[in-house]
Amino acid sequence: MPRRTMIEAIRDAMDVSMGRDDKVVVYGEDVGFFGGVFRCTQGLQAKYGKSRCFDAPINESGIVGSAIGMAAYGLKPCVEIQFADYMYPAYDQLTQEAARLRYRSNGDFTCPIVVRMPTGGGIFGGQTHSQSPEALFTHVSGLKTVVPSNPHDAKGLLIAAIEDPDPVIFLEPKRLYNGPFDGHHDRPVTPWSKHELGEVADGHYTIPLGKAAIRRTGSAITVLAYGTMVYVAQAAVEETGIDAEIIDLRTLLPLDLDTIVASVKKTGRCVIVHEATLTSGFGAELSALVQENCFYHLEAPVARVAGWDTPYPHAQEWDYFPGPARVGRALLETMEA
Amino acid sequence: MADAGMLRFHVPEPEVRPGGTPDFSNVTVPKAGSVPRPEIDVDPRTIRDLAFSIIRVLNRNGEAVGPWAGLLSDDELLAGLRHMMTLRTFDARMQMAQRQGKTSFYMQHLGEEAVSCAFRKALSPGDMNFPTYRQAGLLIADGYPMVTMMNQIYSNEADPLKGRQLPIMYSSKEHGFFSISGNLATQYIQAVGWAMASAISNDSRIAAGWIGDGSTAESDFHSALVFASTYKAPVVLNVVNNQWAISTFQGIARGGSGTFAARGLGFGIPSLRVDGNDYLAVHAVAKWAAERARSNLGPTLVEYVTYRAGAHSSSDDPSAYRPKTESDAWPLGDPIVRLKNHLIRLGVWSDERHAQAEAEILDTVIAAQKEAESHGTLHAGGKPSTRDMFEGLYAEMPPHLRRQRQQAGV
Numbered sequence: 001m002p003r004r005t006m007i008e009a010i011r012d013a014m015d016v017s018m019g020r021d022d023k024v025v026v027y028g029e030d031v032g033f034f035g036g037v038f039r040c041t042q043g044l045q046a047k048y049g050k051s052r053c054f055d056a057p058i059n060e061s062g063i064v065g066s067a068i069g070m071a072a073y074g075l076k077p078c079v080e081i082q083f084a085d086y087m088y089p090a091y092d093q094l095t096q097e098a099a100r101l102r103y104r105s106n107g108d109f110t111c112p113i114v115v116r117m118p119t120g121g122g123i124f125g126g127q128t129h130s131q132s133p134e135a136l137f138t139h140v141s142g143l144k145t146v147v148p149s150n151p152h153d154a155k156g157l158l159i160a161a162i163e164d165p166d167p168v169i170f171l172e173p174k175r176l177y178n179g180p181f182d183g184h185h186d187r188p189v190t191p192w193s194k195h196e197l198g199e200v201a202d203g204h205y206t207i208p209l210g211k212a213a214i215r216r217t218g219s220a221i222t223v224l225a226y227g228t229m230v231y232v233a234q235a236a237v238e239e240t241g242i243d244a245e246i247i248d249l250r251t252l253l254p255l256d257l258d259t260i261v262a263s264v265k266k267t268g269r270c271v272i273v274h275e276a277t278l279t280s281g282f283g284a285e286l287s288a289l290v291q292e293n294c295f296y297h298l299e300a301p302v303a304r305v306a307g308w309d310t311p312y313p314h315a316q317e318w319d320y321f322p323g324p325a326r327v328g329r330a331l332l333e334t335m336e337a
Numbered sequence: 338m339a340d341a342g343m344l345r346f347h348v349p350e351p352e353v354r355p356g357g358t359p360d361f362s363n364v365t366v367p368k369a370g371s372v373p374r375p376e377i378d379v380d381p382r383t384i385r386d387l388a389f390s391i392i393r394v395l396n397r398n399g400e401a402v403g404p405w406a407g408l409l410s411d412d413e414l415l416a417g418l419r420h421m422m423t424l425r426t427f428d429a430r431m432q433m434a435q436r437q438g439k440t441s442f443y444m445q446h447l448g449e450e451a452v453s454c455a456f457r458k459a460l461s462p463g464d465m466n467f468p469t470y471r472q473a474g475l476l477i478a479d480g481y482p483m484v485t486m487m488n489q490i491y492s493n494e495a496d497p498l499k500g501r502q503l504p505i506m507y508s509s510k511e512h513g514f515f516s517i518s519g520n521l522a523t524q525y526i527q528a529v530g531w532a533m534a535s536a537i538s539n540d541s542r543i544a545a546g547w548i549g550d551g552s553t554a555e556s557d558f559h560s561a562l563v564f565a566s567t568y569k570a571p572v573v574l575n576v577v578n579n580q581w582a583i584s585t586f587q588g589i590a591r592g593g594s595g596t597f598a599a600r601g602l603g604f605g606i607p608s609l610r611v612d613g614n615d616y617l618a619v620h621a622v623a624k625w626a627a628e629r630a631r632s633n634l635g636p637t638l639v640e641y642v643t644y645r646a647g648a649h650s651s652s653d654d655p656s657a658y659r660p661k662t663e664s665d666a667w668p669l670g671d672p673i674v675r676l677k678n679h680l681i682r683l684g685v686w687s688d689e690r691h692a693q694a695e696a697e698i699l700d701t702v703i704a705a706q707k708e709a710e711s712h713g714t715l716h717a718g719g720k721p722s723t724r725d726m727f728e729g730l731y732a733e734m735p736p737h738l739r740r741q742r743q744q745a746g747v
Binding site: 025051052056057059061062065066067068069070072073074075077089092093096097100101102103104105106107108109110141142144164165166210253254255257258 | 520537563
């Protein structure tokens with residue numbers, strides 16, 4: 001099976017979708033001729049023409065707002081916001097319009113759009129190239145929120161998102177674009193070609209939205225993670241030698257609660273890891289759900305390891321990023337509790 | 338550099354406040370028939386004047402004059418009059434229903450009936466409007482059932498939107514009327530996107546965006562103009578300048594731009610200004626803009642100069658911020674009276690027939706209201722089920738919503 005980077009897998013997902021359905025259109029800033037600042041749309045304009053893949057003005061509300069109009073017409077726009085940090089001008093369109101169109105019109109109009117956004121830190125991106133705003137989407141009724149962690153999933157989830165009849169926020173951890181990253185910034189990065197999840201089948205396949213993946217089976221503790229933190233958790237587990245079960249959530253909303261609950265009931269312990277800031281982050285929702293559903297099975301308080309409640313700094317990148325050492329400490333403390 | 342002294346902060350103020358004498362001497366009203374009618378493929382740069390004038394057809398004597406006249410038959414004009422009268426009667430009944438506690442909220446179109454009623458007749462089947470909350474004439478003029486509108490207003494068991502939406506936030510794909518949202522200006526860029534999609538699909542249908550004077554200050558107004566300009570989208574961008582955004586006079590949104598139509602010029606979009614109380618002028622300009630869009634010539638911006646004669650909504654009292662008699666002084670008059678006088682002048686209408694039509698329309702609206710009320714009103718009779726609250730958010734209900742629906746006991 002061919003190996004692809006996450007960038008190539010995402011591009012392949014759009015290529016496959018555009019080839020199968022001429023209603024799929026792709027646009028955003030620098031997305032057309034140039035092929036995107038991360039190369040995710042390279043070659044699509046040449047292959048499908050300017051009416052299927054094109055450059056947009058620098059106006060996020062315009063990109064999402066026009067996509068909603070296109071979806072109301074009957075197209076399936078897959079648009080890009082260059083960085084998740086720049087989605088805020090489109091937040092009105094996403095939360096008040098895309099999310100509610102089906103509901104408020106009782107199905108008279110629907111909004112099958114995908115909004116792709118590179119997300120996450122660990123790249124010296126500073127305050128506005130590192131944010132993880134997923135909790136601002138999971139709090140919105142009517143949206144679906146997806147965060148892939150590897151090329152195989154990225155392709156299958158993106159095709160599923162494009163085919164989904166509802167609006168999907170597709171957050172791509174840019175730190176994982178070229179290879180997995182476990183937080184050990186002082187070690188050489190391995191490319192996806194060396195990783196089994198870099199194997200990406202040709203052609204069409206989907207990974208259903210709303211289904212988590214168990215990355216490591218274990219019996220001592222459950223780790224809930226997504227995006228880059230899946231690899232950080234794996235490193236922390238290896239380094240502490242704890243027999244942890246690592247769940248890659250993949251879709252945050254709808255959430256695969258069954259997989260989470262089954263695991264925590266088995267292990268009796270739970271650590272939640274995300275890059276986003278702690279307070280009111282998605283980890284708070286996960287923690288509450290675990291507590292509500294697994295209270296009598298819990299042997300220790302649910303722990304959260306997250307970004308600090310500060311804007312994402314530049315120089316202090318590795319003091320901010322929740323690396324394997326911090327995750328490892330939380331694992332040990334939760335085991336000892 | 339000379340000392341210029343202290344800076345002073347500028348805040349525009351309307352000419353008159355409550356207690357003052359209404360004064361529209363600052364509104365320059367050109368003679369009917371005096372503004373030229375360019376070809377639809379005109380170079381936008383050569384018609385910049387049209388963004389600063391007012392296209393008018395009906396003169397003081399009720400005659401249709403000038404190059405924008407002569408597009409509508411007597412029957413079409415009579416139908417237009419009936420649509421406007423129906424909307425006005427509908428408004429009055431629903432305003433009263435709100436006062437009677439049958440619904441929570443209503444917004445009238447008083448004085449603006451010509452804008453949406455005449456515009457609808459310039460479109461073709463399949464075209465899509467992206468209206469605000471003050472274009473129900475698009476539905477009335479397209480034959481959308483009044484009973485269905487009232488069911489929505491009453492949030493009753495027959496409400497097509499299942500009680501989820503505030504009154505008057507209608508939706509009808511079939512009638513080319515996009516779902517209304519409470520968020521101002523959002524639909525303006527969506528209209529452009531719909532039009533882009535039609536062009537991408539090599540379709541022949543066009544879109545129309547709608548916005549009020551106040552909401553042009555929203556950033557999505559700018560987004561829409563940029564995208565429409567960039568992609569030459571087949572869209573008519575309508576600005577209904579009724580002088581007021583709740584209590585805020587139009588000068589706060591307009592600033593020093595002269596007119597709202599002038600906003601389009603910087604985007605290279607042909608921009609016209611039209612007498613919004615002149616049914617014939619509204620229709621003629623809308624037709625011109627629609628033909629431009631359909632001929633792949635790109636977007637047109639149209640500013641309808643009108644006056645919001647009623648309160649902003651059933652929750653508003655305009656006497657707190659403008660003279661009570663200001664609408665009487667409005668120099669462009671009343672759209673229904675003006676079309677009525679034109680039809681009388683043409684010899685196809687009379688005061689007697691008008692009074693008779695008023696009575697007939699009132700009967701029709703009351704009959705519709707009775708039928709709607711048989712399905713319930715907000716606090717009495719049939720209502721949408723609690724279960725409907727959970728349905729239809731996603732194509733398929735996700736597990737967390739199923740759990741919440743069970744918790745709610747439905």
